[in-house]
Amino acid sequence: MCCCFSNFLYNQQFVLSVVAQPGGGGANLDRIFNQYAGTDNQLTNAELNRFWLHFDDDGDGEVSKSEFDSSWRQENFPNPQNAPLFFLELDRVADEVLNSQDFPHIFRLWDENGDGFITEREFRFNWNAYFDD
Ligand SMILES: [Ca+2]
Ligand SMILES: [Ca+2]
Ligand SMILES: [Ca+2]
Numbered sequence: 001m002c003c004c005f006s007n008f009l010y011n012q013q014f015v016l017s018v019v020a021q022p023g024g025g026g027a028n029l030d031r032i033f034n035q036y037a038g039t040d041n042q043l044t045n046a047e048l049n050r051f052w053l054h055f056d057d058d059g060d061g062e063v064s065k066s067e068f069d070s071s072w073r074q075e076n077f078p079n080p081q082n083a084p085l086f087f088l089e090l091d092r093v094a095d096e097v098l099n100s101q102d103f104p105h106i107f108r109l110w111d112e113n114g115d116g117f118i119t120e121r122e123f124r125f126n127w128n129a130y131f132d133d
Contacts, residue, residue, distance in 0.1 A: 028077065033123050042117035048110070049103045052090075063098035079133050086131055 036051045037043045043051075055063040055071040065087050072083040079086075090098055092105035110118050110126040 028075070029124060029127055033120050037118075037120070037123075042119055043123060044117060045104065045107045048107050048118065049100070052098055052103055052106070055098070061099060065096060068098065078131050082131075082133060089130060 032051065033043070036047045038047065052063060053061070055068050057067045057071065065084065068087045069080075069083045072086070073080045077083075087098070090106055091102055093101040095101075107118070108114070110122055112122045112125070
């Protein structure tokens, strides 16, 4: 009984995750969101900063274009041929690096209702808008 129920749950989850994948990028998206959002299922400013800084290979607090391009490819994120363009979109304070000057702007753009948290819906919507071709 207990076992059947967990199988049932597993199947439900499986079906949901398959349905939720638009064009194959969905699995990555779920993984990223869950990894950084934590148990409350919402991204704070600090949590989104942590996501951007995971591109910072040399740990100098700034994401250079080459760090961004190579991490984007390594992570198997969508449309790596467009990574240079994504970098330009994210470089809100245009100085050819992504750092703490840019992150709050990106956060505000992605936090659609301005409540200080990015929900999975807000994240998915903006991720797809910015990074799908
Ligand atoms: Ca760096
Ligand atoms: Ca910048
Ligand atoms: Ca929000």
